[in-house]
Amino acid sequence: MPKGHTQQRNKAFKGESKRKAKQKSEGKLKKKIKKQEIKQTKKKDSQQEIQIEKKEKDQEQKVKVVKVVNTKIIAMFPMNQQANIAALKFQLMQHLNIQSVGVSSYCTQDCFLNVEANGKLIKQPLRFIFLDRNPEQILDACKVADIICPVLSCRDCNTNTISLDPHSNANAYDEQGYKLLSNLRAQGMVQQVCYIQDLNEINPSKKNVVKKLFTRYFESEFPGSHIVDDCSTLMRSVVVLHEQAVEWRDTHGYMLPDDLAYVNGELSITGTWRGQNGLSADQLVHITGVDDFQIARIELLGMIEQVYESNQPESLDPICRDKQHDIGDCDDLLKDIAGMQLQEEEEQMIEQESDVSYEDLDKEFEDEAQKKREQFEIVHRDPEDLDYEDEVEYGVEVKLRERYDKYQGLKNIRTSEFDPLTFLPDEAEKIYNFRFLKKIKQDVLEEMKQKEQIKPGQRIKITLRNVPELIVQRLTQPNKIYVISGLLKHERKMTQMHVRFHRHQMHNCVLKSKHQVFAQIGFRRAHINPIYSRILNNCSKTKYVKEIKDDTFYLASFYFYNSFPQQPVIFWQNDFDFRNNEIMGVGDIQRCDTFQVILKRIVLTGYPVKINKRKAVIRMMFFNPDDIKFFKPIELSTKLGLRGNILEPLGTHGLMKCMFNNFVKPNDVISLQLYKRVHPKFVNIQI
Secondary structure (H helix, E strand, O other): OOOOOOOOOOOOOOOHHHHHHHHHHHHHHHHHHHHHHHHHHHHHHHHHHHHHHHHHHHHHHHHHHHOOOEEEEEEEEEEOOOOOHHHHHHHHHHHHOOOOOOOOOOOHHHOOEOOOOOOOOOOOOOOOOOOOHHHHEEEEEEHHOEEEEEEEEEOOOOOOOOOOOOOHOOOOOHHHHHHHHHHHHHHHOOOEEEEEEOOOOOOOOOHHHHHHHHHEEEEEEEEOOOEOOOOHHHHHHHHHHOOOOOHHHHHOOOOOEEEEEEEEEEEEEEEEOOOOOEOOOEEEEOOOOEEEEEEEEEEEEOOEEEEEOOOOOOOOOOOOOOOEEEEEEOOOOOOOOOOOOOOOOOOOOOOOOOOOOOHHHHHEEEHHHHHHHHHHHHHHHHHHOOOOOOOOOOOOOOOOHHOOOOOOOOOOOOOOOOOOOOOOOHHOOOOOOOOOOHHHHHHHHHHHHHHHOOOOOOOEEEOOOOOOOOHHHHHHOOOOOOOEEOOOOOOOOOOEEEEEEEEEEOOOOOOEEOEEEEEEEEEEEEEEOOOEEEEEEOOOOEEOOOOOOOOOEEEEEEEEOOOOOOOOEEEEEEEOOOOOOOOEEEEEEEEOOOOOOEEEEEEEEEEEEEEEOOEEEEEEOOOHHHHHHOOOOEEEOOOOOEEEEEEEOOOOOOEEEEEEEOOOOOOEEEEEEEEEEEEOOOOOEEE
């Protein structure tokens, strides 16, 4: 039967196809469920493995700390005038049944209290350092302390009116206490146990209120700390707390002296070496607040006694005497930068110029210009009245081509190229350059691990050579804290250091460039003369600033001994007194680079007197035709965003004809921006 459109077509039976489709979908679902279960199990396994690895690492670190550090150091210091540290020491000695011992060595002075392990509660030897209100000693003690213990006395708390105004009647932190707190935060703090003193002298009905109030004071300034009010809880908290690693001090290694001895120009220091890295006899050693010294020999004390002599010690000379200024692999860093060429854009414009006699125009404005010059010679504008931040004022008879001969023009400070090997100072021949500072630090640490003779936790006797007798007299003063730290390789070499810092919130004064300040960089302290520059986004160059008036981040550049990154930097005023002066700035080391480009900008301004569309006659920027010809290749800019060029000088009184990229407005200000590379002032370092 032939097929046609009249043939009947019945609907196909769908039961079998539905059943097959259902089986397929069920199979796909089962596969998906299996895959999801496999993924979940894998995720669980990976998470469990990560947690297990973290636990193992934490346990390893705890074991390392416990094994390495034999004695736990606790620094106790007052945070207000009423806190009595001597009374607290007496209470601790009574609680521990310790009798007073005569001063027979450095570690048995009045500021120390040594507690031996008893195998019960105290499983680790303890050394308490009791400090008075001397911030210098407190900062040095906190550098080596494993636990810090600030003490607040509630003796002067006014319990009658404390509920009305708790802040003014509590008498907790005073002004000096807040200054000390800001210094400790800038330096870095370890574990804290806060002590509330004289709580027994408070009326029992107000005792809980006062305790809650002072607990709140401690929690606000020392979050996560243990807060105690008696000696038993103090000892329990001190024993339970584990030491916290501080990277910048542990990488160097440090020691708190147990005993000092001076014989024939050699100073012998006995103590336990601490930190994560060891020490070798060829390294240099730094005494905080004193200077760097060479090691004559190291004696290992204990069960196995051994003496390590210094064979090839590092030099104390910070100046580069040969031509090898670059430390590390710097071949790929010095790019071939073409010299800056000032390009003039030639524009051919056909416009009808008005028939103006510029000689008549020159005569017309001569009297007015003379009055303006006299006004500029006598009256100087305030910085607030200047049109630009870096605008300079100058007399009529000043030859700008001679005064600003070292300056040059840049189209854009961010994008324009500047050869870092040009305009280098004479001091560049005397100092070292570190470009790959982090890579150099890794290599130095690996080399030090291979050459280390003393491991952390070992009791040693270091003998320093060529120590002056005046320094020994300072070190042997009673109740003085001194810290001995190891210097890494290259940390005695002079370089140009750059620190990223910001002005501290408690300091409202203006920071001026080239003014001497007192700085602490890690374990070191010294007087420096930094210059400040503004950090530009996506640009390696920085812009020099004369003053810092805000709290944003700036770059401080100065000459100093090389220091590797991740060390805290603190700035104080030059006439430094730890008791009265407040902190000026806080930052960290950014890099040590001699080729850092710091550009100082000056702005010459002028005003339009005759406008013809895009052309204008400018005055008050120059007063000499020779100066106009000298600065003619440099591009002009205006305050309203126009760009232009100098065409030619007009007359003999400083008028000039200029062309811009758009119509000039009468209220606009014409500027010519010049840049010069600047460097810090090279001075002898005073520690």
